[in-house]
Amino acid sequence: MKCRTRIYYSESQKALMWERWRAGESLQHIAELFNRNHSSVEGILAQTGGIQPAPRRRSRLALTLAEREEISTGLAAGDSIQSIARRLSRSPSTICREIKRNSGEKGYRASHADELAWERAHRPKVCKLVRHRVLARIVAHKLQLQWSPQQIAGWLKRSWPRDEDYHVSHKTIYRSLFIQARGALL
Template identity: 35%
Template sequence: MDFKVREIRTAQGPKKLLRERETYFQLMQQGFSNNQACRIVGINDKTGRRWRNGRIADRKQKAAPPVRPVVPPSGQSRYLRTDERIYIADRLREKASVRQIAAELGRSPSTVSREIRRNRTDGSRGLWHYRPYAAQARADARRPRPKLGKIRNNPELRTFVQGRLDLRWSPEQICQALRAQFPDRPEMHVVHETVYQALYVQGRGELRRELATALRTGRVRRKPRRLAQQRRPRFRDPMVMISERPSEVEDRAVPGHWEGDLIIGKDGASAIGTLVERSTRYVLLVHLPAGRGTELVRDALVETVQTLPTHLKRSLTWDQGAEMGRHREFTVATDIPVYFCDPASPWQRGSNENTNGLLRQYFPKGTDLSIHTREHLTAVAAELNGRPRKTLGWETPAERLHNLLVA
C-alpha cells in the first residue's frame, strides 16, 4: 500500500486525519489487527479503537457534525455495508439523531432505526450499545435462505394453528387468538401471512396440506395477483386511452364531444345507455330493451348517433365497461373515435356521471329498466334538456345546442 507515515506527530484533531482514517479502515478490511493497522498508519491504538467503535461523548453534548461526509455510492445496495455500520456507531456516540444519520448515509430513517433496534448489543440495567462488527455478524447470520418457518420450529404453535384450522377459523382469527391467549410469549405470535405461507408454499411441510381446504375460499393453491402491466388486454381491439384524446375536448369550446355510460337496472339484467355532449350538456338516451351485450350496445349507439349532424360527431369517451367490447366496429360504422377512461376514474367523465345522477329521479335503482319504451326515454331526455343549468349561465341544454346549430 502506497502510504507514508505523517512526519508531523503532534495532535491535529479529528478533521486533519482524514487520510489516515481512510487508510486505517482499508487495512482493517484487509485483515490487519487493530494494533498492526495503527502501527502502519502511525496512530495510537486507542485512536483506532475509537474510530472503529465510535467516540464516547458527554451525554449532554449535542450531536457533532460528521467527521467526513458520506456520499451514497451509485447503485446503492439494499443492505447496509460494514462501513455504513461503522459510521452509524460513530454518529450514535456523537449523539446524532437517527434522521440526521440517515440523511448523511443517503438511507431511509426507518432503515437506520431498524438496524439499531435489531442489531444492537443489550447490556445490564436496560443499557445497550451499537457495535458495528457485532451488528454485521448478526446481519450476516440472519441472511441465509431458505429459512425454517416459525410454525415448523414450534410444535405447540403448530398444534394450536392446526386445531383452529380444523374448526374453520380464518388465519387472521387464529393470530388474534394467539396474542390474546399468550400475551407474554412472543414465540407464539405470528401474522396471518405466516399461516397462509405455511399452507400454500410447497416444500415447507409446516401444516397439513389438506387443511388448505378448511379455508373459506376452498383453494389449495394461492391465486396469483397480476401486476397492472401483466394483465391481459381488456378488449380484443386495443383501447385508445383518454390521455391521447385531443386537447380541444378539455376546454369544452368545440361541440360534438360526448361522454357515455350505462345506468343499470335490477340485478344487472337491464340497462339504459346515456350520452352527454360536453359543451352543451345535451342528453341522448339509448334504448336497450333486450339487454346490454356488446353487439346490442354497439347497434343501439350507432342508431342513436346517426341522427346527429356531422359536426356534432367528433368523439366519444367511455369507461372500461365490458359493454364496449365492439368499440372498433362502432368507430368504423360512425367515424367517431372512442377514448377510454383510466380504471376507477369516474371524474374523467364528470358530466356523464352528474347526468346519470339526475336520471335516477326517473329510473330509480333496483328497478327493471327494460319496461321503459323508446318514446318514454325520448320524453325524459327532452324534459332534462329543458331544465336551466347553472353551469350554462341558466340556459337550457336545448337552447345552447340550438344556438350552436344556427350559428
C-alpha cells in the same frame, strides 16, 4: 463404524461441488475431492432440490459495512443520530433502529452488526410453525375444528396479546396447509 467430525464446506468448495454436479459427475466422485462420504455432498445439493441457489447479495437498501463503520465512528465521537443520518443520507429512524438492534450506543460495533444483519437476512427462514411445535399443535387443532386461517391468526393475537411467539399470520398457515412448506403441520 468410522465416525467423522462434522465438516463445514466453504463457499468456494460448494461452488466446486455445483460445478462438478452440473458437469454430470457422481456424488461419490465429487465427495472424493474432499475426502468425504457421498452423503455429505448429497446433503449440500439436496438442500435446494439439486438446483444451485443464486449467490447471496445484500439488498441495495440495506446498510453497508462502510455505513456501519460511519455509525460506529459517529457514536464514538459523540455525534447525534440526526447528524450521523445526514452524513449517510439515511433516515434518523434507520440509524436509531440499527443501533438498538445491535447492542445500543455503548456497545455498537460495526463488524459485529454487519455479521448479525447478514445472518438475519438469510433466506429461506424456517417456518414459525416448524420452530414452535406447541403453536403448530394449537393451529392444527383449530383447523380440525374447521376454523379459517384468518380466524386462527386473530384468535391467537387476542389470546396471547403480549407473547409474539404465539402470533402467526394467516399467510403462514395457508402456506403450511397448501404448499406443505417444510411439513410444518405434519
